[in-house]
Amino acid sequence: AQKVTQAQTEISVVEKEDVTLDCVYETRDTTYYLFWYKQPPSGELVFLIRRNSFDEQNEISGRYSWNFQKSTSSFNFTITASQVVDSAVYFCALSVLSGSARQLTFGSGTQLTVLP
Amino acid sequence: GAGVSQSPSNKVTEKGKDVELRCDPISGHTALYWYRQRLGQGLEFLIYFQGNSAPDKSGLPSDRFSAERTGESVSTLTIQRTQQEDSAVYLCASSFTLAGSSYEQYFGPGTRLTVT
Numbered sequence: 341a342q343k344v345t346q347a348q349t350e351i352s353v354v355e356k357e358d359v360t361l362d363c364v365y366e367t368r369d370t371t372y373y374l375f376w377y378k379q380p381p382s383g384e385l386v387f388l389i390r391r392n393s394f395d396e397q398n399e400i401s402g403r404y405s406w407n408f409q410k411s412t413s414s415f416n417f418t419i420t421a422s423q424v425v426d427s428a429v430y431f432c433a434l435s436v437l438s439g440s441a442r443q444l445t446f447g448s449g450t451q452l453t454v455l456p
Numbered sequence: 457g458a459g460v461s462q463s464p465s466n467k468v469t470e471k472g473k474d475v476e477l478r479c480d481p482i483s484g485h486t487a488l489y490w491y492r493q494r495l496g497q498g499l500e501f502l503i504y505f506q507g508n509s510a511p512d513k514s515g516l517p518s519d520r521f522s523a524e525r526t527g528e529s530v531s532t533l534t535i536q537r538t539q540q541e542d543s544a545v546y547l548c549a550s551s552f553t554l555a556g557s558s559y560e561q562y563f564g565p566g567t568r569l570t571v572t
Binding site: 372387390392441443447448 | 498499501504506512545549553558560562564
């Protein structure tokens with residue numbers, strides 16, 4: 341079975357601070373995919389990134405960056421110079437290729453509040 | 457292009473009644489998923505459709521839940537004899553599929569179901 345743990349339930353930062361959201365996953369599959377989604381107050385989930393288990397290169401997209409470390413089964417997400425609009429719930433998710441479905445196993449989410 | 461759409465956006469029903477929720481996936485996406493999100497929690501996988509293959513129903517919580525999909529288009533999720541614990545947001549997602557890979561899922565806005 342797959343499991344995703346987001347130990348930080350809530351984080352509050354002041355605008356322009358950097359913040360890192362932690363994600364730890366568990367799977368016995370050797371091929372898997374990791375995702376991050378953002379759920380703003382409006383409620384609709386927004387896809388941020390997809391990473392496969394064979395690609396450990398870190399990725400940067402504007403103020404967002406992701407650090408994938410297979411050795412610690414972690415896929416952490418950093419927002420640099422946070423903004424009020426970054427306030428949302430962020431979900432980390434895992435998908436494996438065994439079985440017929442490619443359903444996402446989600447963590448419980450981290451509520452990020454960026455204060456002005 | 458158009459995203460995933462769901463209807464109704466809100467549904468209030470009395471305990472014991474049946475409800476039907478609808479999802480229109482992104483055109484060209486062969487995979488369709490239903491998830492449930494209870495208040496303040498992550499998403500739970502319910503069911504998966506892929507083309508004309510038999511659906512993966514492994515996430516359905518009870519036999520009161522069922523879903524159908526017509527080809528690669530609209531899907532309906534039906535909950536019979538609703539219970540108060542069925543109150544949640546029901547999210548639909550769609551994605552491309554390719555053997556040996558797992559693509560990001562695009563989510564609809566959800567249907568908020570309240571059982572009184």
